[in-house]
Amino acid sequence: DQQVKQNSPSLSVQEGRISILNCDYTNSMFDYFLWYKKYPAEGPTFLISISSIKDKNEDGRFTVFLNKSAKHLSLHIVPSQPGDSAVYFCAANPISGYALNFGKGTSLLVTP
Amino acid sequence: DTAVSQTPKYLVTQMGNDKSIKCEQNLGHDTMYWYKQDSKKFLKIMFSYNNKELIINETVPNRFSPKSPDKAHLNLHINSLELGDSAVYFCASSHTGTGDSNQPQHFGDGTRLSIL
Numbered sequence: 001d002q003q004v005k006q007n008s009p010s011l012s013v014q015e016g017r018i019s020i021l022n023c024d025y026t027n028s029m030f031d032y033f034l035w036y037k038k039y040p041a042e043g044p045t046f047l048i049s050i051s052s053i054k055d056k057n058e059d060g061r062f063t064v065f066l067n068k069s070a071k072h073l074s075l076h077i078v079p080s081q082p083g084d085s086a087v088y089f090c091a092a093n094p095i096s097g098y099a100l101n102f103g104k105g106t107s108l109l110v111t112p
Numbered sequence: 113d114t115a116v117s118q119t120p121k122y123l124v125t126q127m128g129n130d131k132s133i134k135c136e137q138n139l140g141h142d143t144m145y146w147y148k149q150d151s152k153k154f155l156k157i158m159f160s161y162n163n164k165e166l167i168i169n170e171t172v173p174n175r176f177s178p179k180s181p182d183k184a185h186l187n188l189h190i191n192s193l194e195l196g197d198s199a200v201y202f203c204a205s206s207h208t209g210t211g212d213s214n215q216p217q218h219f220g221d222g223t224r225l226s227i228l
Contacts, residue, residue: 002154032214043116043202043219044155051214089155093214098143099157099168100217 003027004092006103013110019077021106023090026071030092034100035064035075038087047088048075080110115139118203118220125193126228133188133223135203143167143208144186145217146178149200158201161186162208190225198227 005024013019021035031052036044050057050064050073057064063076077084090103116137125131137144145168146158159178160168166178175191186203206217 034216036219041221043204043221046216046218049214049216087153098160098162098208099145099170100147100155101157102155104152104154 001026002104003030004090004101004103006088006090006106008106009104010107010109013080013108015082015110015112016079019075019080019084019108019110021075021077021088021090021108023073023075023103024071025073025092025101027092027094027101028071029094030101032093033064033066033073034091034093035062036089036091037084038089038105044089077108080108082110082112084108085110116203116205116218116220118201118223120223121221122224122226124226124228127193127195129193130189130191131193131225132190133201133203133225135186135188135220137184137203137205137218139205139218141205141207141218142183143206144180144183145204145206146186146188147202147204147219149202149222151199155202159186159188193225193227195227198225200224 034049035047038044066073087105089105091100143162145160161180164180177189180186200222202222203220204217207215
């Protein structure tokens with residue numbers, strides 16, 4: 001059973017605008033949440049993370065929001081750039097666990 | 113100076129063969145992992161090793177055997193390859209930690225395994 005869900009397989013955004021990628025999870029034991037970016041024929045690259053004790057973490061153009069009561073997190077990219085076009089994976093780590101549970105990814109296309 | 117490196121990048125072989133994929137990390141991490149990305153692009157954990165000891169062994173056929181000669185290496189050996197083993201295999205590594213000290217995993221570029 002999939003514990004991390006990304007319900008939008010794809011998203012298209014114009015350059016300069018905000019990209020919002022969403023992720024839902026079902027396991028209340030998840031303690032640490034991450035976003036990875038993946039280009040074709042490359043491995044996932046760590047982008048930004050947030051622990052369950054926070055509700056927001058910001059790094060440059062990237063902000064992750066966590067709503068624990070709704071079991072929902074989102075990644076905001078602003079402003080979006082063509083180089084942001086990639087597949088974005090949401091992942092979560094159980095408390096004291098080691099393995100990451102991944103969503104199926106959202107393919108983001110940023111058009112000029 | 114690649115942080116997590118896997119070899120080979122591509123592996124094409126016939127059903128029934130035995131093959132190995134190597135992984136090395138130079139980040140000084142104490143935990144290493146193998147993930148499988150199937151045809152539906154879903155990334156799923158296979159194994160996790162912490163300080164050379166097996167921590168996680170998900171429901172994976174025992175034809176798959178991980179071997180960790182030291183903390184910097186985690187190799188994956190696959191016996192009697194089957195068509196369903198065709199996938200991309202990713203190695204990853206991290207420091208262990210929980211809560212606010214939790215650390216991200218860093219991934220290699222993957223090994224694309226194709227079974228003929």
